[in-house]
Amino acid sequence: MFDENRFEEKGHPFMGEEAPENLLEGLDKFSPLQSDSESQGYQTATTIGDKIYVIGGSDDGAKLSMNVKVFNKLTRIWSIPTVLGTKPVPSKGHSAVLLNNDRILILMRDSPLNDGTWFLEVSTPFVKEKNKILGTEVVAWSKGVRGDGPKPIVISGPSGVGKGTLISKLMKEFPSTFGFSVSHTTRAPREKEVDGVHYHFTERSKMEKEIKDGKFLESASVHGNLYGTSIEAVEAVTDAGKRCILDIDVQGARSVRASSLEAIFIFICPPSLEELEKRLRERGTETEEQVQKRLRNAKAELDQGKSPGLFDHILVNDDLETCYKNLKQTLGLDETADASHQPSMKNYQIPLCHSISKKDKKILIHGGSNELGAATPTSFLLDASSLKGGAPGRTRGPKIYAIDSLIDSLNWIEQL
Numbered sequence: 551m552f553d554e555n556r557f558e559e560k561g562h563p564f565m566g567e568e569a570p571e572n573l574l575e576g577l578d579k580f581s582p583l584q585s586d587s588e589s590q591g592y593q594t595a596t597t598i599g600d601k602i603y604v605i606g607g608s609d610d611g612a613k614l615s616m617n618v619k620v621f622n623k624l625t626r627i628w629s630i631p632t633v634l635g636t637k638p639v640p641s642k643g644h645s646a647v648l649l650n651n652d653r654i655l656i657l658m659r660d661s662p663l664n665d666g667t668w669f670l671e672v673s674t675p676f677v678k679e680k681n682k683i684l685g686t687e688v689v690a691w692s693k694g695v696r697g698d699g700p701k702p703i704v705i706s707g708p709s710g711v712g713k714g715t716l717i718s719k720l721m722k723e724f725p726s727t728f729g730f731s732v733s734h735t736t737r738a739p740r741e742k743e744v745d746g747v748h749y750h751f752t753e754r755s756k757m758e759k760e761i762k763d764g765k766f767l768e769s770a771s772v773h774g775n776l777y778g779t780s781i782e783a784v785e786a787v788t789d790a791g792k793r794c795i796l797d798i799d800v801q802g803a804r805s806v807r808a809s810s811l812e813a814i815f816i817f818i819c820p821p822s823l824e825e826l827e828k829r830l831r832e833r834g835t836e837t838e839e840q841v842q843k844r845l846r847n848a849k850a851e852l853d854q855g856k857s858p859g860l861f862d863h864i865l866v867n868d869d870l871e872t873c874y875k876n877l878k879q880t881l882g883l884d885e886t887a888d889a890s891h892q893p894s895m896k897n898y899q900i901p902l903c904h905s906i907s908k909k910d911k912k913i914l915i916h917g918g919s920n921e922l923g924a925a926t927p928t929s930f931l932l933d934a935s936s937l938k939g940g941a942p943g944r945t946r947g948p949k950i951y952a953i954d955s956l957i958d959s960l961n962w963i964e965q966l
């Protein structure tokens with residue numbers, strides 16, 4: 551049984567190499583090799599309770615696959631779980647370290663740290679919830695994003711209030727900061743709407759199947775059609791290094807609030823129902839019957855918008871420029887600065903050959919001995935003690951400290 555508090559030391563996962571003797575001397579605080587995570591060929595095997603999670607797969611020519619299968623030690627039966635989230639691009643192998651007993655940290659060999667740090671969640675709250683809904687064993691991939699990263703923004707409000715108009719203004723003024731989460735919908739495209747840009751327009755039966763397969767962060771029936779945010783839509787924006795904006799209805803906002811996606815929730819109100827009706831009609835995109843339906847729904851949505859704890863901010867969109875200014879203020883954007891500007895973090899390479907030591911949530915990735923003062927560190931300390939977010943979406947907050955010399959690495963071990 552895994553014991554979170556014990557020290558562990560893992561050898562190089564694929565080559566069967568042992569850590570250099572002089573490093574092992576310094577690692578005397580760590581117990582000998584443990585069996586929580588072992589490897590064979592291009593796979594790692596991580597034991598959690600009665601289950602062994604085997605990650606990786608066959609070498610299909612130039613590419614390795616990142617498949618997941620589970621061996622139940624009690625029943626001695628292999629199973630293939632439902633895998634949610636975007637899986638890592640295969641590399642030259644990986645290391646696996648169990649964290650928190652609910653997720654496996656995966657480090658892709660010979661990859662930049664920014665691209666090569668992944669988590670396979672096996673029993674986080676998100677995975678447990680999906681287990682229940684889907685009735686199958688579920689695991690979920692989530693990429694590690696260094697630093698805190700900006701929170702996604704959920705914008706809700708009745709149809710015609712001006713959500714899309716405000717979002718367009720924001721994306722136009724801050725093109726490198728924000729990215730739009732392109733939803734799926736079963737409604738027909740409007741004249742100027744482009745598939746894949748405004749929405750992914752889809753068939754109801756296809757979308758229903760994808761919802762069942764767990765591909766959506768949230769979905770809802772809105773004004774008679776299905777709408778939903780796929781996990782992929784949110785991840786695509788984050789992968790582009792942008793802050794994700796979701797334009798979704800109140801039911802969707804409620805689902806996202808209940809998920810592990812930490813976001814800022816903003817509700818946009820009209821100055822009056824009369825003005826809302828005027829805007830909907832003047833937009834001219836709906837039939838009279840649809841306008842009536844949207845107005846009826848607006849009353850309920852306005853009530854729900856006031857539900858305690860659901861929205862962090864409520865803004866009234868009376869004068870467009872005033873509301874836009876308030877929105878920017880709410881998001882901490884001033885008139886001139888592009889808020890995407892974050893201090894850049896150095897992106898080191900995960901060594902092709904490395905050993906891993908772990909104590910609690912601190913992981914030493916030792917890439918072999920390095921000359922004192924060498925330009926590129928080969929050892930790193932990864933501190934996973936303040937992880938945030940996770941599947942669906944990215945896991946924010948793993949801290950990486952480069953270790954420049956063997957002496958430093960021994961000092962770190964002392965501090966562990």
Ligand SMILES: Nc1ncnc2c1ncn2[C@@H]1O[C@H](COP(=O)(O)OP(=O)(O)OP(=O)(O)O)[C@@H](O)[C@H]1O
Pocket residue numbers: 707708709710711712713714715716829830832833867868869870871873
């Ligand atoms: N402050 C405003 N004053 C006057 N008209 C506005 C204002 N904000 C938006 N509009 C107009 O109202 C109409 C509806 O706006 P928009 O399409 O952005 O609403 P929406 O909330 O995104 O609607 P939906 O939820 O149906 O997508 C548009 O024609 C837009 O130009």
Ligand SMILES: Nc1nc2c(ncn2[C@@H]2O[C@H](COP(=O)(O)O)[C@@H](O)[C@H]2O)c(=O)[nH]1
Pocket residue numbers: 706707708709713733734737768769770772773777778779797798799800801802803
């Ligand atoms: N729950 C979700 N609601 C969504 C999503 N995408 C859009 N919407 C909401 O639907 C209505 C109608 O939109 P329209 O484009 O047909 O006018 C509006 O309130 C949107 O916010 C979604 O992915 N999930």
